[in-house]
Amino acid sequence: MMSTIxxxxxxxxxxxxxxxxxxxxxxxxxxxxxxxxxRGHVGLIIGTTIIxxxxxxxxxxxLIAPYDPYAQDLSRRLIDPVWGAKGTWDNIFGTDALxxxxxxxxxxxxxxxxxxxxxxxVIAGIIGTALGILGGYYGGKVDAFVVYLINVKLxxxxxxxxxSVSSISGGSIMALIILLGFLTWDRYAVVTRSMTQQMRExxxxxxxxxxxxxxxxxxxxEILPNLMNQVIIIASLDMALIILVEAAxxxxxxxxxxxxxxxxxxxxxxxAVMFFKPYLIMIPGAAIFLLxxxxxxAGDGIRDVTSPEGRG
Amino acid sequence: xxxxxxxxxxxxxxxxxxxxxxxxSLLRLSGDLASVLAGENASPEDIARIAMNYGxxxxxxxxxxxWVTSALRGDLGRSLFTSEPVSELIMDRIGVTGGLAISAxxxxxLVAVPLGVLAAVKANTWWDRAALIFSVAGQATxxxxxxxxxxxxxxxxxxxxxxxxxxxxxxFILPVVTLAVSIMPSTMRLTRAGMMEVLSSDYVRTARAKGxxxxxxxxxxxLRNAILPVVSLAAVQLGFLLGGSVIVESIFALNxxxxxxxxxxxxxxxxxVQSILVFLSxxxxxxxxxxxxxxxxxxxxxxxx
Amino acid sequence: xxxxxxxxxxxxxxxxxxxxxxxVPAGALHAVSDVSFSVRPKETLCLVGESGCGKTIxxxxxxxxxxxxxxxxxxxxxxxxxxxxxxSEREMARLRGYRIGMIFQDPMTSLNPVYTIGNQLExxxxxxxxxxxxxxxxxxxxxxxxxxxxxxxxxxxxxxxxQLSGGLRQRMMIAMMLMCEPALIIADEPTTALDVTVxxxxxxxxxxxxxxxxxxxxxxxxNLGVVARTADQVAVxxxxxxxEQGSAEDVFHNPAHPYTRGLMECMPKHGQAASMGRLGSxxxxxxxxxxxxxxxxxxxxxxxxxxSCHEGQIDLRPARGDHLYRCLLExxxxxxxxxxxxxxx
Numbered sequence: 001m002m003s004t005i006x007x008x009x010x011x012x013x014x015x016x017x018x019x020x021x022x023x024x025x026x027x028x029x030x031x032x033x034x035x036x037x038x039r040g041h042v043g044l045i046i047g048t049t050i051i052x053x054x055x056x057x058x059x060x061x062x063l064i065a066p067y068d069p070y071a072q073d074l075s076r077r078l079i080d081p082v083w084g085a086k087g088t089w090d091n092i093f094g095t096d097a098l099x100x101x102x103x104x105x106x107x108x109x110x111x112x113x114x115x116x117x118x119x120x121x122v123i124a125g126i127i128g129t130a131l132g133i134l135g136g137y138y139g140g141k142v143d144a145f146v147v148y149l150i151n152v153k154l155x156x157x158x159x160x161x162x163x164s165v166s167s168i169s170g171g172s173i174m175a176l177i178i179l180l181g182f183l184t185w186d187r188y189a190v191v192t193r194s195m196t197q198q199m200r201e202x203x204x205x206x207x208x209x210x211x212x213x214x215x216x217x218x219x220x221x222e223i224l225p226n227l228m229n230q231v232i233i234i235a236s237l238d239m240a241l242i243i244l245v246e247a248a249x250x251x252x253x254x255x256x257x258x259x260x261x262x263x264x265x266x267x268x269x270x271x272a273v274m275f276f277k278p279y280l281i282m283i284p285g286a287a288i289f290l291l292x293x294x295x296x297x298a299g300d301g302i303r304d305v306t307s308p309e310g311r312g
Numbered sequence: 313x314x315x316x317x318x319x320x321x322x323x324x325x326x327x328x329x330x331x332x333x334x335x336x337s338l339l340r341l342s343g344d345l346a347s348v349l350a351g352e353n354a355s356p357e358d359i360a361r362i363a364m365n366y367g368x369x370x371x372x373x374x375x376x377x378x379w380v381t382s383a384l385r386g387d388l389g390r391s392l393f394t395s396e397p398v399s400e401l402i403m404d405r406i407g408v409t410g411g412l413a414i415s416a417x418x419x420x421x422l423v424a425v426p427l428g429v430l431a432a433v434k435a436n437t438w439w440d441r442a443a444l445i446f447s448v449a450g451q452a453t454x455x456x457x458x459x460x461x462x463x464x465x466x467x468x469x470x471x472x473x474x475x476x477x478x479x480x481x482x483x484f485i486l487p488v489v490t491l492a493v494s495i496m497p498s499t500m501r502l503t504r505a506g507m508m509e510v511l512s513s514d515y516v517r518t519a520r521a522k523g524x525x526x527x528x529x530x531x532x533x534x535l536r537n538a539i540l541p542v543v544s545l546a547a548v549q550l551g552f553l554l555g556g557s558v559i560v561e562s563i564f565a566l567n568x569x570x571x572x573x574x575x576x577x578x579x580x581x582x583x584x585v586q587s588i589l590v591f592l593s594x595x596x597x598x599x600x601x602x603x604x605x606x607x608x609x610x611x612x613x614x615x616x617x
Numbered sequence: 618x619x620x621x622x623x624x625x626x627x628x629x630x631x632x633x634x635x636x637x638x639x640x641v642p643a644g645a646l647h648a649v650s651d652v653s654f655s656v657r658p659k660e661t662l663c664l665v666g667e668s669g670c671g672k673t674i675x676x677x678x679x680x681x682x683x684x685x686x687x688x689x690x691x692x693x694x695x696x697x698x699x700x701x702x703x704x705s706e707r708e709m710a711r712l713r714g715y716r717i718g719m720i721f722q723d724p725m726t727s728l729n730p731v732y733t734i735g736n737q738l739e740x741x742x743x744x745x746x747x748x749x750x751x752x753x754x755x756x757x758x759x760x761x762x763x764x765x766x767x768x769x770x771x772x773x774x775x776x777x778x779x780q781l782s783g784g785l786r787q788r789m790m791i792a793m794m795l796m797c798e799p800a801l802i803i804a805d806e807p808t809t810a811l812d813v814t815v816x817x818x819x820x821x822x823x824x825x826x827x828x829x830x831x832x833x834x835x836x837x838x839x840n841l842g843v844v845a846r847t848a849d850q851v852a853v854x855x856x857x858x859x860x861e862q863g864s865a866e867d868v869f870h871n872p873a874h875p876y877t878r879g880l881m882e883c884m885p886k887h888g889q890a891a892s893m894g895r896l897g898s899x900x901x902x903x904x905x906x907x908x909x910x911x912x913x914x915x916x917x918x919x920x921x922x923x924x925s926c927h928e929g930q931i932d933l934r935p936a937r938g939d940h941l942y943r944c945l946l947e948x949x950x951x952x953x954x955x956x957x958x959x960x961x962x
Contacts, residue, residue, distance in 0.1 A: 148323070148326065148327065148330075151323070151327045152327050152330045152331055152334070154548070154596070155327055155328075155331045155551075155593040155594075155596045155597050156331065156334065156335075156589075156593055157551075157552075157554070157555025157556070157589065157592045157593065157596070158555065158556075159555060159556055159558055159559070160555050160558060160570075160573050160577075160588065160589060160592065161338060161589065163558070163573075163574065163577050164338055164339055164577050164585055164589065165338060165339075167577045167578065167580070168339055168343040168345070168348060168580070169343055170343075240451070240452065244452075244454055244455075247454050247456075248454065248455065248456055248559055251454075251456045251559070252456075252558075252559065252562065252574065253578075254577065254578075264454070264456075267454075267456065267457055267460070271460065274460060274463075274464065275464075275468060278464055281457065281460050281461075282461075285454060285457035285460070285461075288454050288457065289449075289452050289453055289454065289457070292451070292452035292454075293448060293449065293451075293452035296448055296451060296452055297448065300448070513726065514721060514723060514726040514727040515726065515727055515728055515729040515730070517682060517721070517727070518721060518727045518728065518729070518790075519729065520682055520710075520713065521680055521682060521713055521714060521718070521719040521721075521794075522713065522714035522740070522741045522744065522793065522794075523710050523711060523712065523713035523714035523715055523741070523744055523745060524710070524714070524740065524741075524744055525710065525744070526710075528740070528744075532740075533729050533732075536729075536731055536732075537729070537730070537731055610731070611730070611731060612730065612731060612777040612779065613730055613777070613779050
């Protein structure tokens with residue numbers, strides 16, 4: 001049934017594992033070529049630069065943020081950002097309806113997006129990669145079961161499931177992270193499964209089998225390392241997706257709960273006054289956009305650099 | 313051919329059963345439904361009474377079997393808040409959500425497929441790069457944010473369309489465009505990748521060697537093959553749009569299934585929530601089956617698989 | 618060998634000084650350099666050489682189907698009053714499939730999987746015969762399918778390529794390219810992907826049809842057995858250049874270039890299957906074609922190498938009459954020249 005889709009996405013998503021053995025021995029080493037390509041890749045450079053800035057912002061939030069992101073000051077509500085009519089440098093991005101400094105909330109909000117996005121992507125990566133490798137390596141019934149799980153997962157409407165669970169389980173960040181991890185592992189499984197299937201037949205796996213290596217040793221030492229490039233590329237896409245889903249959940253009021261500064265929540269809070277203070281939705285929305293686009297650019301960059309023939 | 317589809321049908325049925333169990337149990341496993349329903353200050357007696365009223369005190373599998381057997385007869389239970397039958401609630405709103413999703417899919421295909429073809433034909437030119445930038449930006453734009461920007465620009469500033477509501481066709485323009493933008497990038501990328509592959513294939517070279525016009529080579533020989541995976545993706549995306557319209561529906565105040573699900577989730581109206589979850593999952597399963605059928609029609613080789 | 622059946626007609630195709638350069642990161646790759654030949658009606662010219670020698674690029678250049686990174690230049694490629702190197706893409710498209718047909722190596726991938734055989738045959742006819750009806754096209758397709766030895770032609774028209782064997786698909790490919798009775802057919806390794814028994818049938822079919830339709834044929838192969846079976850003229854290519862060309866008799870009986878002789882020695886003796894005559898038993902590797910070449914490109918695999926082989930440009934020169942070769946030694950020499958004329962390298 002859905003296995004056609006599963007195989008198709010796999011084919012287009014999976015680049016051949018390691019091309020290094022096909023390089024001419026006289027040519028520069030693959031690593032050197034990769035470094036050269038990386039230096040010339042504009043998207044990768046821009047993407048990683050933006051990510052680095054946002055990560056530094058999140059890590060050093062207490063040092064950078066000009067105000068306490070939770071401190072309300074009802075006498076200083078809805079002040080325009082610095083470029084607005086009555087804006088001042090005191091609140092560069094203005095203040096929100098409760099008089100909180102938007103810039104400070106933005107800086108602290110980066111922590112939420114990065115924490116949720118990264119941790120949930122790791123959880124999803126572990127689940128999906130484990131399932132994909134097991135299915136691809138053992139084949140037969142194990143594989144049929146993995147494909148079945150993937151199909152079940154694909155059939156679930158992600159946003160609605162996330163909303164339902166999140167509404168009952170309360171607004172804990174930990175619960176949200178685990179939830180999103182369990183809802184986004186499918187792509188890892190699909191790609192690693194088909195790559196493992198291809199790899200299983202290749203010489204270096206055959207030779208370690210012949211040399212008497214155990215299955216678990218082959219899985220850990222031979223197959224997993226060869227999948228890592230691809231898994232990292234999927235992780236970047238997945239992290240971008242998770243950040244968007246978290247923002248959407250928070251926007252609908254069922255993700256991160258107030259007063260925690262989450263970017264999605266900030267857009268939601270700004271919505272009530274968006275007709276006369278549009279900056280309150282524009283600024284946090286742009287932050288989400290910027291982070292997601294940077295992660296996608298970096299991910300595309302890694303793909304181009306590690307397997308340039310797999311573009312498209 | 314027949315065996316092929318019977319097998320798929322059986323797998324689809326298994327997936328549907330599993331999904332129905334998950335949909336049914338999701339709310340029950342996420343917390344104690346009875347105490348959530350009873351509210352924060354409820355006494356243990358209140359909670360027990362509520363649990364008994366809604367049958368939540370019975371063993372889980374009995375609750376499930378009970379629900380499934382009546383569901384198969386078309387009875388999905390009643391809403392805890394409006395006491396209306398859930399099946400009626402869904403049927404009343406499926407038109408809005410379905411119309412929204414299908415229009416968005418059509419719009420997305422109309423924009424993304426030509427764009428993908430253009431990007432492939434003009435690979436590595438600025439056309440290609442512009443299409444790539446569009447797709448990267450589209451993928452990174454939060455849906456709800458885009459909807460709000462559309463409202464600010466087209467409804468408030470330019471006054472081309474109404475802000476929200478569902479009184480006329482004009483009310484549906486912004487929601488449809490918002491949804492369409494969310495699925496355009498993947499469609500465009502898949503079309504581009506497919507076209508790139510097909511354009512370098514031997515049979516496209518043969519078509520050129522036959523002296524066919526560039527138009528025929530491109531559209532009769534290349535696109536016809538490159539479109540096959542896009543058709544599969546389109547079915548998946550329609551399923552995604554049905555489930556994902558919750559954001560757009562709640563922003564534009566459209567009374568569809570997504571909005572109903574959202575309200576019901578907030579009110580812990582579990583009979584409605586579980587029914588919608590299972591309904592949408594099954595819709596997805598049916599759609600993928602359908603896409604397989606269409607693919608078999610479009611691709612003569614499928615019989616051999 | 619089919620002997621000298623070459624008619625005295627004027628050549629259908631005259632290629633004069635053709636070059637193909639392919640842009641690569643390191644510069645220009647000279648895939649084909651200074652290739653000249655001509656073919657007459659009913660005549661077969663075989664382009665022979667190892668893979669990568671430029672024979673396929675030569676054929677794609679004649680069809681103007683080169684990849685975008687490649688540039689074609691020629692003093693002239695004269696075909697029925699056109700210069701194929703100069704005419705527009707539109708004009709070229711009208712000649713392809715109409716006056717020049719091309720048969721590709723792999724019949725498994727060269728046919729569009731989603732259209733019926735009838736559809737793929739008819740569209741060639743309809744493209745080049747304005748105003749022809751679908752019925753006429755269908756009749757023509759059915760006739761040609763039966764001409765290429767497909768039984769139940771009418772039934773086959775409704776089938777898809779994947780329902781046919783490789784041999785049948787190649788026959789269908791031939792029928793497709795004969796829909797408009799072209800004056801020239803280019804066949805790029807048409808039998809390489811097929812079973813041995815089918816190979817012979819396909820070659821016989823091509824030869825028979827060639828006589829019947831009065832066509833000139835350029836046959837590209839690395840298989841000397843195929844050459845022996847079909848060629849009137851032979852051009853041996855190495856590293857993008859023709860190193861020896863002439864009538865099949867001359868080249869086979871009096872090979873002038875050390876490379877050609879090497880190829881002949883790899884050929885199986887009488888009685889062995891023709892398909893065994895693969896090339897490639899000559900040790901050594903082909904030099905890079907990027908940048909300007911000096912001297913003989915075969916020298917590092919040649920047992921008769923001399924210091925002067927590294928120098929300057931070596932031109933094609935006559936061995937006897939029209940039989941040309943590109944070597945500093947006398948035709949068919951088996952020892953290096955005792956005294957080197959050029960200065961030491």
